[in-house]
Amino acid sequence: MLFEDRFTRPLHVVVVGGGIAGLAAALRIRDTAPDGTAVTVIEQAGSVGGKLRTGWVAGVPVEDGAESFLLRVPEARALAERVGLAGDLVSPSSAGATVWVDGTLRALPAGTMLGVPADLEATAASGVLSEDGLTLVRAEPGRPGVPLGDGDVAVGALVADRLGAEVVDRLVEPLLGGVYAGRASHLSLRATMPALAAGLADQPSLVRAARAARGTPGSSAPSGPIFATVRGGLSRLVTTVAHASKAAIRTGMPVRALQRTPDGWQLTVGSAGLGGSTTVRADAVVLAVPAAPASRLLADVDGTAARTVGVLEYASVGLVSLVLPGRLPLPPGTGALVPASSGRLVKAVTYVSQKWGHVLDGHVGEPVTVVRASVGRHGEEAVLQRDDESLVAAVTEELGTLVPLPGGWPAPLGVRVNRWGGALPQYAPGHLDRVAAVRAALAAEPTLALAGAAYDGVGIPACIRSGQAAADQVLSALADERSRDDRVPAERALTRGEPVHG
Numbered sequence: 001m002l003f004e005d006r007f008t009r010p011l012h013v014v015v016v017g018g019g020i021a022g023l024a025a026a027l028r029i030r031d032t033a034p035d036g037t038a039v040t041v042i043e044q045a046g047s048v049g050g051k052l053r054t055g056w057v058a059g060v061p062v063e064d065g066a067e068s069f070l071l072r073v074p075e076a077r078a079l080a081e082r083v084g085l086a087g088d089l090v091s092p093s094s095a096g097a098t099v100w101v102d103g104t105l106r107a108l109p110a111g112t113m114l115g116v117p118a119d120l121e122a123t124a125a126s127g128v129l130s131e132d133g134l135t136l137v138r139a140e141p142g143r144p145g146v147p148l149g150d151g152d153v154a155v156g157a158l159v160a161d162r163l164g165a166e167v168v169d170r171l172v173e174p175l176l177g178g179v180y181a182g183r184a185s186h187l188s189l190r191a192t193m194p195a196l197a198a199g200l201a202d203q204p205s206l207v208r209a210a211r212a213a214r215g216t217p218g219s220s221a222p223s224g225p226i227f228a229t230v231r232g233g234l235s236r237l238v239t240t241v242a243h244a245s246k247a248a249i250r251t252g253m254p255v256r257a258l259q260r261t262p263d264g265w266q267l268t269v270g271s272a273g274l275g276g277s278t279t280v281r282a283d284a285v286v287l288a289v290p291a292a293p294a295s296r297l298l299a300d301v302d303g304t305a306a307r308t309v310g311v312l313e314y315a316s317v318g319l320v321s322l323v324l325p326g327r328l329p330l331p332p333g334t335g336a337l338v339p340a341s342s343g344r345l346v347k348a349v350t351y352v353s354q355k356w357g358h359v360l361d362g363h364v365g366e367p368v369t370v371v372r373a374s375v376g377r378h379g380e381e382a383v384l385q386r387d388d389e390s391l392v393a394a395v396t397e398e399l400g401t402l403v404p405l406p407g408g409w410p411a412p413l414g415v416r417v418n419r420w421g422g423a424l425p426q427y428a429p430g431h432l433d434r435v436a437a438v439r440a441a442l443a444a445e446p447t448l449a450l451a452g453a454a455y456d457g458v459g460i461p462a463c464i465r466s467g468q469a470a471a472d473q474v475l476s477a478l479a480d481e482r483s484r485d486d487r488v489p490a491e492r493a494l495t496r497g498e499p500v501h502g
Contacts, residue, residue: 010036011478013471014267014280015247016255016297017288018043019050020460021452023238024079024467025286026245031082033475039247040280042269044254044293048242051420052460054233058323058414060370061233061359062352065319065420067372068092068227069460075468076461080230083240088232091225093357096333099174100344100402101128105336108171111214113196114179115171116159118210133166137207145204148189148197152429155192156184162206174337178348179458181315181424182378183340191427231358258285258297260445284447284474288467290314290422291454301448305441308434312454314422315378320395321352321370323414328369328405330354336403345383346398348374368413373399378426388417425454446477 013029015022018041026039033039041048051065069076071091080089098105109126111119117137124134140162148158155176160168173184180187190197199209230236242249250269256277257268265285270277287294295310334355338344352370353360359370373395376384386394392415400409435455442448449470456466 010034010038011283012038012040012264012281013284013286013474014265014282015039015041015286015288016258016267017041017050017286017452018045018048018242018249018251019288019452019463020052020238020241021050021463021467021470022286022288023048023241023245024075024464025288025451025471026247027079027082027241028468028471029475030245030247032471039245040250040282041242041245041247042250042253042255042267042280044252046252048249048251049235049238051423052234052238054235055321055416055418057321057370057416058368059365060323060353060363060368060414062321062323062370062372062416063229063234064416064418065423066234066460067350067352067356068229071225071228073459073461073465075464077228079241079464080237083237083244085230085237085240088230088236089228090231090356090358091228092334092355094332094334094351094354098331098333098336099128099170100336100338100342101170105331105403107333108175108337112171112175113210113213114193115167115173115175116163116193116196116206116210117167117171118207118214120207128170129166133164133170136164137167141205141207143205147202147204148200150201152188152190152197152432154185154429155187155189158189159184159206162204169339169341173341174339174347177340177377178337178374179424180378180426181317181347181374181376182426186378186426186428188427188429188431190429191431229356231361255293255297257300258287258448259300265448284449284478286449286451286467286470286474288451288470289454290452291425292422294450294454298442301445302441305438308438308441309450309454311434312431313378313426313428315376315424315426316381316384316419316421317374317376317423318384318391318420319372319374319418320392321372321416321418322392322396322412324369324371324412325366325410326369327367328410330369330371330405331403338402340377344398344402345375345394346373346402347377349399349403350374371399378424381421384419384421388415391417424458447474447481449473 015026026041029039053064055064097108106128107126109122111122117123156168159172176184195213196209199212253269259266265282267280269280291309291312295306298306330351335350338347350372352372451466451470
C-alpha cells in the first residue's frame with residue numbers, strides 16, 4: 001500500500017527559505033515538474049525576498065539590501081524576462097566610481113578584474129597608486145613565478161606578493177569589500193575570482209591572467225551596461241517570481257528539524273513555544289537558507305555535511321539611506337569606495353539618485369538627492385550595535401570628510417537604516433572544496449539539495465543559478481525514483497509468470 005500511495009499521489013516539494021534562491025527554485029519546479037506537483041516555500045521571516053527588499057524614504061523608493069544585478073551572466077535577466085519584467089529593467093544613468101586615497105577621491109581605473117590591473121596605462125593615469133606601487137605592477141608580468149596550479153590561496157596574500165600591498169589596499173580590498181564586506185587576506189581566490197584563478201593555473205602573471213579573464217586581447221572594458229535593476233524596486237522581482245511559482249508561501253514559520261522517512265522527508269515546522277509545531281511531509285526538499293540553519297537541519301541527515309557547512313562565517317552590514325534637500329553637487333560617477341585601512345566607519349557611498357535616474361520618476365515637490373552609505377566589515381559587528389540616531393550621525397559626519405561639498409551636507413529630509421546581521425558569507429580559502437565535500441556527503445540523498453549564497457556565490461544571478469540547479473537535482477532524482485520503482489511490479493510479474501499490463 002505504501003508503494004501505491006507514494007507513486008500514485010502528486011509530488012510535494014518543499015523549499016526551505018524564501019530568498020531569491022529559494023523562489024527561483026520554486027519557479028523552476030513549477031515550470032519543469034510533472035503536472036499536479038505541489039510546491040511549498042517555508043520562510044522564517046515575515047515576508048519572502050531575503051536581502052531583496054524595497055523601502056521608502058520621504059516619498060522615494062530605496063533598496064534596503066541589494067540594489068542591482070550583473071547583466072553579463074544570464075540568470076537574473078532571464079528570470080526577469082520569465083516573469084514579465086523585461087520591459088522594466090533599467091541600467092545606471094551614470095558610470096564610474098571613485099576610491100578614497102590619502103584624503104582624495106580618485107577614479108577607479110578601467111580595465112581591472114576586481115581591482116587586479118589589466119590595463120597598466122589606465123591604472124597609472126588614475127593616480128590611485130604611488131610611483132613605487134606602479135613600479136611593482138609594471139614589473140610583475142616579467143617576474144619569474146610559480147603558477148597557482150590546483151591549490152587555493154587568499155586573494156590578499158597572492159596580490160600583495162605579486163603586485164604589492166598598495167594594489168590590495170587601494171583597489172582589491174575596496175572592491176571585494178563592496179561585494180563581501182570581508183578582508184582580502186581572508187577570502188578565497190578560487191571562490192571570489194574564479195576566472196582569474198583559472199588563468200593563473202597555466203602561468204604566474206596576475207596582470208596577464210586579468211587580461212585573459214576580461215576576454216580581450218588588451219584591456220579595454222566590454223561594451224554595454226554591466227548592471228541592471230527593476231524599475232520600482234527589486235521587491236517587484238520577488239513578488240512576481242513568488243506569484244509565478246504558484247507555490248504555497250508560508251512565512252513566519254521556522255523549520256526546526258528535517259528527517260528522512262521511508263517515503264521521503266519530514267519537516268518539523270513552527271515554534272516550540274505556545275504556538276506549537278506541526279509536521280510537513282515532502283518527497284523532496286531544497287534547503288535555501290544560510291549556513292547556520294542549514295547546518296542545524298542537516299544534523300539528523302549527515303553529521304559530516306552539517307559540521308562542514310557550519311564552519312562558514314558571515315559578515316554583518318548596515319545600510320543608511322538619506323534623502324537630502326536639493327540637487328547636491330556630488331562628484332561625477334556612481335559613488336565612492338573607502339579602503340579598510342582608512343579606519344573609517346563607511347566603506348562605500350552610492351549616489352543613488354545620480355546612479356539610478358529612475359528612482360526620482362514620479363517624485364513630486366522640491367528637488368532631492370538620494371545617497372546610501374554602507375557600513376560594517378567582517379569582524380566589525382560592534383559598529384552596528386549603536387542606535388539608529390548615533391549611527392546616522394556618525395555616517396553623516398564621515399560623508400562630510402569623504403565627499404566634501406560646498407557648504408557642507410544638509411540635514412536629511414528622511415533617513416532609513418537597515419541592519420543585516422550575518423548577511424554576507426566569507427569564502428575562506430578552500431571554500432569550493434568544502435562545498436564539494438558537503439555535496440558528496442549528501443550524494444546518497446539526491447532528493448535533498450542545497451542552494452544559496454552559502455555555497456555558489458553571493459550575487460543575485462549566482463543565487464538564482466544555485467536555486468535552479470537545486471530544483472533540477474531533486475526533480476531528476478524523483479524522476480529516477482519513479483522510473484526505477486515503476487519497473488518493480490513488472491519485474492515481479494515476470495518472475496511469477498504473470499501477464500504484464502500497461
